[in-house]
Amino acid sequence: MPADMNDYFKKKQPNNSGGGNNQPPKRTMNNNSNGGGNGGSKSAPSWIFIALAIVAAFIFFKPFTIINSGEVGIKVHTGKFEEVPLKAGLKFYIPVLERIIIVNTRMRQIIYSNQDNALVGDNYNSRSTLGANNIEGGVKRSRAIPVLDKRGLTVNIDLAVQYRLRAESAPKTIEKWGASWEEKIINSKVREVVRDVIGQYAAEKLPEMRNEIATAIQTKVTQKVNALEDRPVVLASVELRNIVLPIKIREKIEQLQAEKQNVNIAEQQKERAKQEAQKNAEIARGEAERNRIVAQGQADKIRIEAEEQAKANSLISASLTTQLLQLEQIKTQAKFNEALKVNKDAQIFLTPGGAVPNIWVDAKAKEQRAISAQQ
Numbered sequence: 422m423p424a425d426m427n428d429y430f431k432k433k434q435p436n437n438s439g440g441g442n443n444q445p446p447k448r449t450m451n452n453n454s455n456g457g458g459n460g461g462s463k464s465a466p467s468w469i470f471i472a473l474a475i476v477a478a479f480i481f482f483k484p485f486t487i488i489n490s491g492e493v494g495i496k497v498h499t500g501k502f503e504e505v506p507l508k509a510g511l512k513f514y515i516p517v518l519e520r521i522i523i524v525n526t527r528m529r530q531i532i533y534s535n536q537d538n539a540l541v542g543d544n545y546n547s548r549s550t551l552g553a554n555n556i557e558g559g560v561k562r563s564r565a566i567p568v569l570d571k572r573g574l575t576v577n578i579d580l581a582v583q584y585r586l587r588a589e590s591a592p593k594t595i596e597k598w599g600a601s602w603e604e605k606i607i608n609s610k611v612r613e614v615v616r617d618v619i620g621q622y623a624a625e626k627l628p629e630m631r632n633e634i635a636t637a638i639q640t641k642v643t644q645k646v647n648a649l650e651d652r653p654v655v656l657a658s659v660e661l662r663n664i665v666l667p668i669k670i671r672e673k674i675e676q677l678q679a680e681k682q683n684v685n686i687a688e689q690q691k692e693r694a695k696q697e698a699q700k701n702a703e704i705a706r707g708e709a710e711r712n713r714i715v716a717q718g719q720a721d722k723i724r725i726e727a728e729e730q731a732k733a734n735s736l737i738s739a740s741l742t743t744q745l746l747q748l749e750q751i752k753t754q755a756k757f758n759e760a761l762k763v764n765k766d767a768q769i770f771l772t773p774g775g776a777v778p779n780i781w782v783d784a785k786a787k788e789q790r791a792i793s794a795q796q
Contacts, residue, residue, distance in 0.1 A: 485513045486521050495522040495592045502596040506588060524595060526588045528657065529559040531607060533566050533580040535665075563608065565665065568616045570624040574670065578615050579663035580638070582607060584646075584656045594653035606646065606654055614641040624670045625677075635661035 487510070488494045494507030498519050507521065514521050565577040584607055586594060598605050618637045622630055639659040646656045666674070 484516045485511060486523065487511055488521075488523055491527040492523050492525055493588045493591050495524060495595055496520075497522060502592045504592050506591050522595065524586060524591045525559065526586050526591065528583060528585045529561070529603070530584075531561045531563060531580075531582045531603070531611075533563050533578065533582075533611070534662070535565045535577065535579075559603075561603070566612050566615045568619040570619060570627070571622055572624070574624045574667055576619060576624055576627065576667070577665035578619060578661070579665065580611065580615070581658075581660040581662055582611055582642070582656075583658045583660075584654050587651075587653055587655050590651045590653050593651050598653065602653065606649065610645045611642055611659070614638055614645065617641070624666050625674050627664050627666065628674065631661065631664065634664075 486494070488507055490509045492509065494512055496503045496507060496512075496514060496519060506524075512521055565579050567575055567577055570576050586602070594602055615638060618634055618641065619627070622634070627634065638661060642659045643656050646652075646654055
């Protein structure tokens with residue numbers, strides 16, 4: 422066989438070469454090299470197709486998602502929720518076998534009012550996320566809460582409740598309560614508490630007891646929400662915004678308020694009159710007291726002056742002697758003698774009981790009488 426094969430190749434070589442004996446080996450080597458090169462060029466396109474297929478599959482299945490701040494991700498592996506939530510960032514998962522639910526943990530608000538019933542909230546969207554379609558968090562508007570008062574009258578209560586989903590327990594919360602956890606946790610508890618609290622009061626007493634009612638509602642709602650297992654929700658506030666009473670009750674309350682206002686005005690007028698009378702009485706008492714003090718002062722003055730005059734008279738009387746009186750009489754007589762030197766027409770009269778005459782000078786009167794006689 423080897424000899425025959427050699428003979429066979431030797432016969433074939435002249436036909437393939439068309440030249441000398443040394444060229445066929447080279448030609449054979451060239452053929453081998455060309456064959457290898459053709460094989461490499463045929464395998465290169467297959468790798469490109471594989472890479473393109475992988476990129477297309479990556480884009481089509483999209484095995485990743487982005488979790489924003491204020492959100493957490495819940496990975497669901499073959500229908501089972503993982504207990505540890507995913508934090509913000511780029512997260513990968515295995516399509517078909519896994520998916521990631523994005524949950525919004527920002528502050529939310531439910532407004533119970535009949536003014537606007539539009540719903541602006543966070544729901545599951547097309548990529549199986551919870552709350553990813555509203556980056557600012559949810560604001561849900563619901564109808565006012567109709568409740569019955571103590572006598573069975575219908576009253577509408579307007580509330581504003583602020584809350585947020587607790588991030589660390591979000592997987593358990595969504596697994597247990599589902600996408601409608603707000604309705605099951607917040608809305609049901611709030612309506613239950615409002616009915617219990619308002620049912621204890623009569624409708625006309627509600628405006629007066631507003632602060633007490635608001636405190637009771639917030640306290641009881643907080644207790645009920647916090648009593649849930651794993652505390653799925655953080656309740657920030659429960660604000661009582663308005664109490665809408667029936668029209669007849671409002672009219673009755675307004676009438677009562679008007680009557681109370683009239684009574685208050687009358688009481689104020691009465692109080693002012695009483696205060697004015699008390700003021701006048703105080704003024705009169707003050708004036709009388711002042712007059713009494715003045716009179717007492719005058720009386721005290723007269724009494725003191727009389728006492729002092731009596732003391733003076735007593736001292737003078739005690740100091741008078743016969744010799745002193747004679748001395749004073751001599752002084753007076755000397756003054757009379759001086760007067761007689763000047764007034765020639767002086768009249769002399771005697772003092773009753775006295776031995777020495779007293780002189781009264783009345784020259785002017787005498788001249789007047791002389792002039793009258795001449796006329």
